[in-house]
Amino acid sequence: MTATADTATGTMRAAVLTGPSTVAVQHRPVPVPARDEVLVRVGSVGICGSDVHYYRHGRIGSMIVDGPLVLGHEAGGRVVDTGDDVDTALLGQRVALEPQRPCRRCHHCKGGRYNLCPEMEFFATPPIDGAFCDYVTVPADFAHPVPDTLSDEAVALLEPLSVGVWACHKGDVGPGSRVFVTGAGPIGAVTVQAARAAGATEIIVSDPVASRRERMLDFGASRVVDSGTFVPDDLDADAFIDCSGATPAVLGGIRAVRGGGAVVLVGLGAEEMLLPVQYLQNKEITLTGTFRYVDTWPAAISLVTSGRIDLDGMVTARYPLERAEDALAGGDDPRGMKAVVTVSEEGA
Template sequence: MTHSEIPERMRASVLLGTRELAIEERPVPKPAADEVLVRVGAVGVCGSDVHYFREGRIGDFVVDAPLVLGHEVGGVIVAVGEHVDPARVGHRVAIEPQRPCGRCRECRIGKYNLCPDMEFYATPPIDGAFTEFVTIQSAFAHDVPDSVTDEAAALLEPLSVAITSVRKAGIVPGSTVLIAGAGPIGIITAQTARAFGAGEVIVSDLVEARRERALQYGATRVIDPRTENPADLDVPIDAFIDASGAAPAVQSGIRAVRPAGTAVLVGLGNPEMTLPVEDIQNREITVTGIFRYTETWPVAIQLVANGQVDLDSLVTGRFGLDEVEQALESDTDPDSLKSVVYPAR
C-alpha cells in the first residue's frame, strides 16, 4: 500500500455503553514522528475486552466515553513518522500495545509496564484496535517473520502475559508447575512453561472438555479440583500460576506450593479475596501478581517461529468488524477458546 493509497477515513467498532457497539467512520490517524501506521490484519479478543463490553469497567478503569476495544494486534506497516526509517513500510509486525512515558522511576528502572502515565490500547481513554488502522511507536511494532501468521502475531500479546507469568514463577528446566484455569491464558501458559523447561505441568479446571484440551497444549496431567485437592498431589509443586481468578483456586493453589515456592496471580477475579496467610508465612511462599509485561515480544516471536508454542490452532472463532459483538459473546460457547476479529474482512 503506497502513501497515496492510504484512505482518509476508516471504519471502527466503538463501544458506546454497556453492551452497546456501533460502527463509526473516523479519520485514519497520522503517525507522529516516532510512530508507524499499521493496517490491522487480526485482533484477538481478550477477557478484558469482554469485561469492558459487559460491565463497562475493570476495577478502577471505567469506560465513561466512547472507546474502541481490542489490544492483541498483528498487521503491516503502511506509513511511518518522520523520525522512523522508511524501509519499515511493508514490514509485518506484532504490536506491543502500550506507550510508557519513558521518564518516570518505573520506566527508568525497566519496569515500564508499571508506568503511572501509561497509554495502553483499549484501556480508557485510549482507543484500541477494532478498527482498520492504528498508530504505535516504532519500537513497539515488532517485526515478525513470514512463518508467523497475522493471527499468531496478534496472539503474541497473551503469550507475553504467559512469558511474564512463567518468568515470575521462576520456571526452570525440571520445575513442576500447577496452573489453575484452562482458558486461553492457562493453555498458552502451559505451553510456555513446557518451553521454559518445566518437567511437569499440571492444569486444574472444572470443565472436562477444557482439561482434555489442556493435555493437547503442554499439560502433562490434569485434575478436576472438585474431586482432587491440589494440596494432596503426589509431587512437590515448585510454582502455582492462577489463570482463573477464582478464589477457591487461588487458595488451594497456594496451599499446594512447596516451602519457598512461588504463587503468581494472573486471572481477573474479585478485587479482594481471603488468602491462606498462615501457609504463606510458615512455608515462606512468595505470592505475587503480574501487570502486563516488559521485553517479552522478542522471546514470544522466537517461541512461535521455532514451533515451541502453537497459537494458530487456538483460534476457534473468526469475525469481521461488523461482528464484534458476536466475537465478544463467543466465550459463552464451551467449545470457544480464542476469537479473532479481522477489520478488513
C-alpha cells in the first residue's frame, strides 16, 4: 500500500447522522483500503432525496437507521492510496464513485444484474457509511476515471445521472421515441437529459410546480405541463418514466402509453397501489421498476464529457462539510434543484 495523502494524523472529518434530524461533525479514523480497493479523498457530494429521508425519518421502507450513519452516496474525488493488488498508476487519478459493493458471486452478480445482489453494500444505506467525510474506500473497478475537464460537482452528479441512464435503458428509449416523464426534480432532469441523448425526439414533463416545470425546458424537454390539470390519455408515448412516486402520476401516466410501450417506475412512492391490469395486459405494456443501475458510468461520463448532458447547471446550492445538516434540512425548497456538499477542492 502506497500512501500519498496527508493522513499523518490518522483521522478525518465525518458528518454523522446521530439521531433524528441531527448531524454532528466528528473525527474518525481514515479508512485503510483492502487489497482490491482504493482510498479516495472526497471532492463533492450531492444531496439525494434518500439522504433527506433518512435524515428526517430514520428509515426508507425496511431500511432502518439504528445507529450512527454517514450519509451521502453521490460522490467523486481523487485516488490517494491503493490496496496491494491495485495498480499504483491510479494514484492521483480523479474518479467518480459507483457507491455499491456487490458480492460478485451470487446468481444476480454473475448474470450481469449486480444491482440486485442480496448481499449488496451501498453507501449511506444502513449500516454502510457514505461519503460525507474526507476519505472513503471503494473497489478499484468502481472508481471510474474522469477527465480534469469535469467539475467536482459534475463528477458527483454522475451518480444520479446513472439513475436516468438506467431508467431510459429499461424503457427502451431510443431514436425517435416519445417519452412522458412525471416529476421535475433532479431525477426528472437527468432522465430528460438521458432521454434526449438517447435520441428521443419528444419529451413531455409533468409536475405541479410551475418553476420546476419551466426549468425542464432548459434540460431538453419539448413541452411541460401542469400535473394538476393535464390529462395524458392521448399522448401515445413509447415510454412513461415516473420520477415522482406519486400514485396519481403513476396511474395517469400508464394510460399515456401506446400499445407495446413501457412504464418505468423510478420514484419511490406508496408500497402498494391499484393498477389498471386489463389496460396493461390488453396493450401488452411492459411495467418495470428500477433499482439503482448496472454499468452506467462509462456512458454517463462520455455524455457529460462530450457536452451532451449538463450537470453543472443543476446545482443551485453549495455547502461546506461542516454545514451538511443545513444541506439536508433544505431539501424541500421548490426553488432549488440540487444541493452539493463540498468536502475538498478538486479532490486534492
